Amino acid sequence: MTKPVSSQPSTSGLSDIKGKIGQIPIIRRNSFVHGYLSVLVLYALFLLPASGSPEAVDLSRILLFCLLFLVWAIIIFTDELKSEKLKTVVVFSIFAIAAWLFYRYSSARWGEMGFLFFNLEIIQKAWPTLVEGFWTTLFLAVCAAIMSTIIGLLMAIFRSFNNAVLNVFIIAYVDFFRAMPIIVLMMLIYYALPFMGIRLSAIMSGILALGLNSSAYVSEIFRAGFLSIKRGQIEAANALGLSAVQTMRLVILPQAFRVVIPPLVGNYVASAKDTALASSISIIELLKAGLSQKSLLANPSPLIFITVLYLFMFVPLTRFSGYLERRMKASQRQVRL
Amino acid sequence: MSKMSDPETMIEVVDLHKRFKDLHVLNGISTVVKRSEVVAIMGPSGSGKSTFLRCLNRLEEPSSGHIYIEGVDILAPYIDVNRVRTEIGMVFQSFNLFPHLTSLENIKLAPMNVRKISKKEATERSMALLEKVGLVDKADAYPEQLSGGQQQRVAIARALAMQPQIMFFDEPTSALDPEMIGEVLDVMRAMAKEGMTMMVVSHEMGFIREAADRILFLADGLIVEDGTPDQIFNQSKHERTIEFLSKIL
Numbered sequence: 001m002t003k004p005v006s007s008q009p010s011t012s013g014l015s016d017i018k019g020k021i022g023q024i025p026i027i028r029r030n031s032f033v034h035g036y037l038s039v040l041v042l043y044a045l046f047l048l049p050a051s052g053s054p055e056a057v058d059l060s061r062i063l064l065f066c067l068l069f070l071v072w073a074i075i076i077f078t079d080e081l082k083s084e085k086l087k088t089v090v091v092f093s094i095f096a097i098a099a100w101l102f103y104r105y106s107s108a109r110w111g112e113m114g115f116l117f118f119n120l121e122i123i124q125k126a127w128p129t130l131v132e133g134f135w136t137t138l139f140l141a142v143c144a145a146i147m148s149t150i151i152g153l154l155m156a157i158f159r160s161f162n163n164a165v166l167n168v169f170i171i172a173y174v175d176f177f178r179a180m181p182i183i184v185l186m187m188l189i190y191y192a193l194p195f196m197g198i199r200l201s202a203i204m205s206g207i208l209a210l211g212l213n214s215s216a217y218v219s220e221i222f223r224a225g226f227l228s229i230k231r232g233q234i235e236a237a238n239a240l241g242l243s244a245v246q247t248m249r250l251v252i253l254p255q256a257f258r259v260v261i262p263p264l265v266g267n268y269v270a271s272a273k274d275t276a277l278a279s280s281i282s283i284i285e286l287l288k289a290g291l292s293q294k295s296l297l298a299n300p301s302p303l304i305f306i307t308v309l310y311l312f313m314f315v316p317l318t319r320f321s322g323y324l325e326r327r328m329k330a331s332q333r334q335v336r337l
Numbered sequence: 338m339s340k341m342s343d344p345e346t347m348i349e350v351v352d353l354h355k356r357f358k359d360l361h362v363l364n365g366i367s368t369v370v371k372r373s374e375v376v377a378i379m380g381p382s383g384s385g386k387s388t389f390l391r392c393l394n395r396l397e398e399p400s401s402g403h404i405y406i407e408g409v410d411i412l413a414p415y416i417d418v419n420r421v422r423t424e425i426g427m428v429f430q431s432f433n434l435f436p437h438l439t440s441l442e443n444i445k446l447a448p449m450n451v452r453k454i455s456k457k458e459a460t461e462r463s464m465a466l467l468e469k470v471g472l473v474d475k476a477d478a479y480p481e482q483l484s485g486g487q488q489q490r491v492a493i494a495r496a497l498a499m500q501p502q503i504m505f506f507d508e509p510t511s512a513l514d515p516e517m518i519g520e521v522l523d524v525m526r527a528m529a530k531e532g533m534t535m536m537v538v539s540h541e542m543g544f545i546r547e548a549a550d551r552i553l554f555l556a557d558g559l560i561v562e563d564g565t566p567d568q569i570f571n572q573s574k575h576e577r578t579i580e581f582l583s584k585i586l
Contacts, residue, residue, distance in 0.1 A: 230433075232429060232431050232433035233433060233435065235396055235429070235433065236427075236429060236433035236434075236435070236492075237435075238396060238419075238422065239394060239396065239422055239425070239426075239427035239429075239496075240422065240423075240446070240447035240451065240495070240496070240499060241419045241420070241422040241423035241447060241451045241499065242419070242446075242447060242450065242451060243419055246450050246451070250446060250450060251435055254437045255435075255436065255437050258437065
């Protein structure tokens with residue numbers, strides 16, 4: 001009795017689906033997509049407001065155009081039957097439309113862009129100062145990295161002794177410098193300490209603030225590195241008669257360094273980017289050099305130039321640290337297998 | 338104290354206790370191990386076998402009692418524990434090879450840095466030991482490239498490189514696949530034949546029957562029985578021993 005009842009709906013469901021095969025929904029049909037596109041073109045030609053500043057034009061008409069265009073793009077992207085080539089064209093058209101709308105309605109002085117942003121004559125004049133700023137930035141970054149590595153490593157080693165009192169001080173240090181905004185720390189060192197008679201040069205203050213901040217992170221990174229080493233490693237070293245210092249130098253550190261290098265490089269890059277904060281205590285590093293030359297020459301080209309320079313320095317470095325991290329993870333997986 | 342002066346006595350343990358907070362792991366162990374003796378330590382899990390062994394080279398600090406190695410009280414405050422450990426080779430259940438070093442580097446690390454022998458001499462000695470454990474061709478392989486049995490043989494060679502008087506084995510074959518146990522036990526048999534003083538925590542009945550001079554049977558942190566393999570395996574009257582052996586046989 002129950003068998004036919006349960007089998008009947010499933011057969012009728014199957015025939016239902018069969019009846020629909022071969023019918024493509026309206027929005028998936030090519031004629032619909034092409035028609036939609038021609039509506040968009042007509043909209044752009046006749047209904048979009050004339051170019052002008054954003055305050056003056058009819059924003060709602062622009063927004064409606066964007067919305068319609070995005071719906072069209074989504075229809076194509078969600079269709080598995082559309083070719084990859086078409087989808088690639090749509091991606092580029094999204095960027096092109098965005099750029100075109102920005103160009104049309106931002107009311108920027110596009111004609112003068114070469115003179116204002118990419119003025120080689122101005123950059124030539126600013127060049128000596130910018131180069132000096134670049135070296136100062138590099139000097140700050142390298143000194144802060146060296147300082148933070150030494151302090152951070154020592155703190156992590158002291159932390160590994162697991163002395164309760166020592167730990168309280170180290171944890172307080174790490175908490176303090178991780179919580180403290182670098183720029184506040186710089187101002188404290190450069191503007192507040194002189195009242196107490198502690199006078200440090202701007203460069204020294206900058207290095208100190210960057211290094212202290214970074215050292216808190218570095219010590220945590222090294223600590224994690226030490227913790228990643230298995231107890232058996234230390235026991236094996238002890239059983240062989242290696243002293244505590246030898247165990248640290250020959251067994252723990254070489255293994256910890258491998259674990260630690262990817263996050264360490266990432267930290268150096270982050271710290272190097274923070275050197276721009278040193279401009280706030282009148283250090284002529286790259287940003288300050290660019291700003292001063294912009295004011296002096298009344299042209300923002302130096303700022304554009306240093307932006308490009310920052311990108312050229314840090315894009316490869318961030319890529320590199322990402323690569324190290326991926327390689328680290330891959331090798332860990334191998335060891336576990 | 339008379340035993341201490343006996344040159345045949347290698348290890349003497351007197352009333353050894355070990356407590357972890359409220360947990361009494363060792364409850365007064367006393368025994369003597371003679372030179373060239375091979376002593377197997379057996380017992381149910383949690384009986385204190387590993388802790389006992391680890392107290393003898395002070396990887397664990399005993400709570401009370403005395404340990405004399407070649408007549409020297411190694412718990413005395415003036416003792417350099419690292420010096421003591423150079424005389425005792427230790428092989429662990431989980432091998433504990435240094436993963437950043439090759440087999441050869443693993444073996445010569447301690448002789449070069451603790452014994453301060455030259456790199457050339459250390460390399461020669463290490464290669465000889467690799468030959469002894471049958472792994473000369475794996476000298477430049479890293480631990481992760483070796484099988485468990487090969488890793489454990491390198492670990493044995495590493496311990497032997499310090500030319501210790503005594504060798505401790507803490508369940509050396511427990512982490513190995515069955516087909517690799519034999520190659521490790523072969524190396525250990527050869528060492529026993531050469532007259533090495535050995536203390537072995539293991540349940541490898543075949544090996545113990547053949548190579549061990551004595552068995553210490555531990556339960557609840559005490560030596561329940563102490564006798565030859567024949568006495569323990571075939572003639573034991575002790576309830577705990579019989580019950581345990583019936584489970585592992």
